[in-house]
Amino acid sequence: MMRQPAASWKTAILLLLLSLFVAFVAARDFRVMNAPDVFAPAEGFARKMLSEYFPPLKGTTADTPVFIREGKEPGGTVLILGGTHPVESAGILAATLFLENASVPRGRLIVIPNANAMALTHNSPQEGHPQRIHFALKDGSTRVFRYGSRATNFTDEWPFPEIYVHPASGQKLSGKERSNLNRCYPGVPDGSMTERLAFAIVELIRKEKVDLAFDLHEASPEYPVVNAIVAHERSMELAAIVTMELEGLGIPIRLEPSPKNLRGLSHREWGDSTDVLPILMETGNPSQGRLRGRTDERLVLTGEDKAYVKAAALGRLFIPYEGNQLIAYRVARHVTAIRVFVENLEMVRPGKGVTLEGIPQYEEILKQGVEAFLKPVPKKREV
Amino acid sequence: MTFVYRLLVLVILALVIRCMFRERDFWKQATAALVVVPLVLRLLMIK
Numbered sequence: 001m002m003r004q005p006a007a008s009w010k011t012a013i014l015l016l017l018l019s020l021f022v023a024f025v026a027a028r029d030f031r032v033m034n035a036p037d038v039f040a041p042a043e044g045f046a047r048k049m050l051s052e053y054f055p056p057l058k059g060t061t062a063d064t065p066v067f068i069r070e071g072k073e074p075g076g077t078v079l080i081l082g083g084t085h086p087v088e089s090a091g092i093l094a095a096t097l098f099l100e101n102a103s104v105p106r107g108r109l110i111v112i113p114n115a116n117a118m119a120l121t122h123n124s125p126q127e128g129h130p131q132r133i134h135f136a137l138k139d140g141s142t143r144v145f146r147y148g149s150r151a152t153n154f155t156d157e158w159p160f161p162e163i164y165v166h167p168a169s170g171q172k173l174s175g176k177e178r179s180n181l182n183r184c185y186p187g188v189p190d191g192s193m194t195e196r197l198a199f200a201i202v203e204l205i206r207k208e209k210v211d212l213a214f215d216l217h218e219a220s221p222e223y224p225v226v227n228a229i230v231a232h233e234r235s236m237e238l239a240a241i242v243t244m245e246l247e248g249l250g251i252p253i254r255l256e257p258s259p260k261n262l263r264g265l266s267h268r269e270w271g272d273s274t275d276v277l278p279i280l281m282e283t284g285n286p287s288q289g290r291l292r293g294r295t296d297e298r299l300v301l302t303g304e305d306k307a308y309v310k311a312a313a314l315g316r317l318f319i320p321y322e323g324n325q326l327i328a329y330r331v332a333r334h335v336t337a338i339r340v341f342v343e344n345l346e347m348v349r350p351g352k353g354v355t356l357e358g359i360p361q362y363e364e365i366l367k368q369g370v371e372a373f374l375k376p377v378p379k380k381r382e383v
Numbered sequence: 384m385t386f387v388y389r390l391l392v393l394v395i396l397a398l399v400i401r402c403m404f405r406e407r408d409f410w411k412q413a414t415a416a417l418v419v420v421p422l423v424l425r426l427l428m429i430k
Contacts, residue, residue, distance in 0.1 A: 009404060027427065
């Protein structure tokens with residue numbers, strides 16, 4: 001009978017040490033994502049936290065900064081939300097451009113650049129996603145923005161149910177959708193972390209009496225709702241005016257009604273739960289698409305992808321694609337659309353107009369890039 | 384709930400390490416070492 005070799009304790013110890021070393025290196029890399037992005041708000045913005053509108057959020061990973069700029073002249077209130085899905089960078093950057101450049105002579109502007117902070121603390125390595133995107137500023141410094149995930153971090157939103165039953169409607173979705181902020185509105189005060197976050201945002205809209213609110217997104221070019229405005233029926237008149245103006249400015253954009261039977265989304269639930277005029281906007285981002293090739297920071301910033309050139313030639317895309325979708329173009333679309341919405345707010349809400357100044361024009365963003373309108377910030381970490 | 388989850392992860396991690404020490408075949412030991420990495424990260428609620 002052959003004798004079995006003895007188990008090698010030495011090998012096991014060496015392998016265990018190697019495993020712990022790899023876990024340490026990986027942990028350090030993952031934990032860097034917990035460091036918050038740094039913003040340089042324009043003069044006059046007051047910084048609050050979302051937990052001030054819903055105290056149970058205080059001290060949790062869901063709490064996120066809320067920046068408020070009050071104009072001298074009374075008027076309406078506009079809310080800009082970036083980072084509902086932190087993988088959709090143009091939304092975060094457009095909100096940041098308002099935060100860092102806007103002056104508000106009339107009315108109020110509220111900016112939440114990182115709506116789902118829990119989705120910014122991780123990314124999707126198996127999708128090839130980068131952890132961060134970088135912008136070189138004129139003064140030689142670099143602005144860094146995290147490139148997070150569409151979903152709340154698993155460590156905050158555990159366990160997923162098999163089926164997510166939307167509490168307000170009974171609508172059934174895949175269990176993982178409970179970690180998608182834009183399926184959880186109007187939120188639940190004692191629900192999961194993402195449902196509580198959604199509830200806090202709706203509380204902010206109610207307490208601040210927001211008149212016009214934007215939820216900024218990006219979508220893959222092969223998805224039908226892209227380069228689009230999605231409007232609640234109450235927002236539709238204003239959205240129609242803006243769509244025509246944008247077309248006049250050479251910015252093609254679709255106008256989609258918010259489906260009444262698709263529940264949990266900002267454009268539906270904000271409107272049904274509060275008096276706000278909700279608007280969701282999408283730009284086309286190839287780094288989110290399923291047809292994309294090599295996925296890295298370059299793709300996020302340029303949108304250049306050979307597969308999308310072929311798909312465009314075959315007529316498979318819902319955006320005009322001529323080889324790229326630059327981040328400057330995607331941000332410029334969002335910024336210009338918001339500007340036009342705000343300029344027309346007075347028409348549908350008399351006495352509730354808001355005046356914004358210092359916002360870069362469409363052509364300026366295209367020519368000078370997003371980085372020209374980002375402010376230098378103190379260097380907090382090496383990344 | 385999270386406490387129970389982490390306890391389960393800890394038990395599984397301990398069993399994997401036990402296997403690694405009792406296993407005679409190097410490649411099976413190496414496979415166990417690979418499994419240890421995500422379990423450690425999950426136990427610490429890092430990933």
